[in-house]
Amino acid sequence: MYHAIKERVTELLSTGEVKGFLALKKDNGHIKPHLYVSPDEIDQLSIGDGETAGDARYPLTKILTMLLQNHSGEPFGILARGCDQRALRALAAWNQISLEQVVVIGVACSEELARACNCGLPYPDEWLEGEQIEPKDPRPVEWEAKSPLQRLDLWRAEFEKCIKCYGCRNICPMCFCKECSLESEDVVTKGEIPPDLPMFHLVRALHMIGRCVDCGLCEEACPASIPLRALYKKVNDIVETRFQFRAGIEQTEQSPLHKIAEPPAAI
Amino acid sequence: MTAQRVAVLRDLLEFVGIEGERLNLVWVSSAEGPRFANEMTEFTEKIRSLGPLNWNYQWAVPDSELRAANPSK
Numbered sequence: 001m002y003h004a005i006k007e008r009v010t011e012l013l014s015t016g017e018v019k020g021f022l023a024l025k026k027d028n029g030h031i032k033p034h035l036y037v038s039p040d041e042i043d044q045l046s047i048g049d050g051e052t053a054g055d056a057r058y059p060l061t062k063i064l065t066m067l068l069q070n071h072s073g074e075p076f077g078i079l080a081r082g083c084d085q086r087a088l089r090a091l092a093a094w095n096q097i098s099l100e101q102v103v104v105i106g107v108a109c110s111e112e113l114a115r116a117c118n119c120g121l122p123y124p125d126e127w128l129e130g131e132q133i134e135p136k137d138p139r140p141v142e143w144e145a146k147s148p149l150q151r152l153d154l155w156r157a158e159f160e161k162c163i164k165c166y167g168c169r170n171i172c173p174m175c176f177c178k179e180c181s182l183e184s185e186d187v188v189t190k191g192e193i194p195p196d197l198p199m200f201h202l203v204r205a206l207h208m209i210g211r212c213v214d215c216g217l218c219e220e221a222c223p224a225s226i227p228l229r230a231l232y233k234k235v236n237d238i239v240e241t242r243f244q245f246r247a248g249i250e251q252t253e254q255s256p257l258h259k260i261a262e263p264p265a266a267i
Numbered sequence: 268m269t270a271q272r273v274a275v276l277r278d279l280l281e282f283v284g285i286e287g288e289r290l291n292l293v294w295v296s297s298a299e300g301p302r303f304a305n306e307m308t309e310f311t312e313k314i315r316s317l318g319p320l321n322w323n324y325q326w327a328v329p330d331s332e333l334r335a336a337n338p339s340k
Contacts, residue, residue: 143282152284152320198283206276231282238278242271257271 023079031056061087077103083215085124086248087173140230161224168218174211210255
């Protein structure tokens with residue numbers, strides 16, 4: 001399977017066009033991230049199909065950020081879905097990585113995965129495997145249909161499940177800050193579970209303005225199954241409605257909220 | 268920027284079911300004491316008229332009561 005990708009990666013590695021290729025590897029029945037440095041192991045390359053299509057996903061872009069920061073100027077390749085491509089662009093816009101040395105090999109998601117992810121853009125710019133699936137509505141419509149009182153009850157119930165594992169932050173490709181507000185004792189009381197409601201989650205949501213690329217890894221990582229994605233989808237929706245901006249769509253654009261040049265509009 | 272961020276936060280608060288009016292942003296200089304007092308009084312009054320958050324109290328059972336109800340756990 002994935003012959004086109006394997007061939008292309010073999011070519012990249014054997015010609016030395018890239019120093020390493022970051023993708024997934026199926027090893028003893030488990031799928032894990034792997035940096036391919038020679039074409040020998042390429043047979044084990046996986047695009048993340050475990051039991052169902054694309055059910056094994058990892059923040060490859062986050063790993064690439066670390067790689068590039070330690071090996072600056074060296075060329076690397078990466079396997080990217082639509083969400084990964086958006087993350088790469090957003091990271092470049094935030095000056096975390098430089099895309100000049102990155103070779104992106106795209107995979108378009110299957111209908112099944114696009115539906116499971118409720119993905120607003122399930123394909124990258126160019127892809128070697130998969131087909132173009134119709135994007136889904138990127139707004140949290142099922143939440144917006146509820147009354148404010150219902151939402152308050154439901155969100156409180158959801159936020160109360162939080163065990164403050166920081167999994168959502170740790171897996172997020174866009175959480176690259178060296179210092180995190182969620183570790184500041186001014187915002188989050190130390191040693192208390194659940195964390196301050198609804199501060200903890202709203203602080204994170206607010207920091208996702210102009211950053212969240214809607215990859216959904218936070219929700220997948222959450223051991224308490226908090227529907228975090230609905231929250232960040234709403235953030236994206238607000239930013240798009242108010243400022244006509246969506247993170248990771250334009251190569252070099254930071255969100256209008258992070259530009260200093262423009263005078264602020266009236267509230 | 269702050270004005271825009273606060274606008275986004277207000278929308279977000281509405282989304283989680285908290286009234287947007289509970290968030291207020293005003294600029295008051297240190298030379299405007301009476302204005303500061305005024306703004307504060309007005310805002311306090313507004314919050315008072317909104318009353319406490321409409322939490323559903325069935326989620327707010329203290330741990331001690333839960334333990335008393337389920338001694339085995």
